[in-house]
Amino acid sequence: MLKSRTLELYMKEHLSFYIFVGVVFVTGVVFGAVMVNALSIEQREEIARYLGNFFSSVHQGALDGEGAGSFREAFGMHIKWILLIWLLGISVIGLPLILILDFLKGVLIGFTVGYMVGTLSWKGLLFALVSVVPPNLVLIPVLLVCSVTAMAFTVHLVKNRFISRQGALYEPFMRFTGTMVGSAVLLVGVAGLEAYLSPVMMKWVTPMLLTVSGS
Template sequence: MHSFRKAFKDQAPLYVFVAVLFLVGVLFGAMMVNALSLEQQQDIARYLNHFFVNLHEGGPASGQSSFWEIASLHLKWIGLIWILGLSVIGLPGILILDFLKGVLIGFTVGYLVGQYSWSGLLFALVSVAPQNMLMIPIVMMCSVTAIHFSLYMIRNRLLVQRGGSLAKPLMSYAITTGVMALATLAAASFEMWVTPSMMRWVTPMLVQATNLAF
């Protein structure tokens, strides 16, 4: 526990940096909604309207057919961050992934709120927020650990040319990522079995709003 607190304290500036980068991505994603053409807005609206009606009538909540397909999408994201952290040149890629994560969430929430107002916000809270309350901290922790390891490689291998074994820092890096991967399964479980029920609870309001709009 003491070592964990010390590591968190040492990496606190990185957590702040990654969090700010993620928030900038969220804001950028929300602003992208305003950049959509009328045709793009209509295409997305038709897709969502069909999705809401299908969900309201008891259809599947997503295109994913199994728990492992949902989990694999999240695990691939975590795995890519881990691989990028192993190389010095992968450091910018980690930052890009964090920014893109924010953009995806910001665009989704921004569009739902802009198109469906309060009912859209409520749908975003039950469909986007729950699993991302787990996934965002997981991605941030994986990213910070990867950045920290990459910076360690730069300082101790490229700049200073120190000797010594990489086994201990690499093992710590791998263990942290492994624990986060297990936590990812919890987020996937929530997305698979809890989120659809919450979405069906809100969908009638969206179907009604869609009918009024058309």
């Protein structure tokens, strides 16, 4: 009962933040997908050549035995993103920059999936499902929670320092930092998916993509 009340109170206080961040992220996804149509013929050909080489490398086992290195690289990239959100959260001017990060993350995902589907049709969708979707099923909610927590702390910080000047910052700061630490633990699983599961699934679908890319 206590947990349900705590969750209800949390959602009541943060629902508007989640809606706003969600809209920003989805807007980024749509913008990224639309960007695909703005590519020139030369840019499309360059990306197609890169993808063809990548598919060939995956099919030939280039990713085999690279799990540990890929894990470190993926985890390092994600933890830097979380650390940046944490740093922005403890700064007064960090709120709009957090929203920009969420928008850019949406753009990256929208562009990647949009290009794959627009160029390779259902086979591109299949590749996106095995390479992009699995880690992002965990990563996106983690980033959204971190962003909302950071924004809420920033708002609390502004109210405390410039408006009411009341209330201790220690407890909200520890909750904020604890959320970041918990998110970092979840990122271990995300990096594991990217390093060990996604390469196996990509190797499974690349033979079909090679026939499309002409490699």
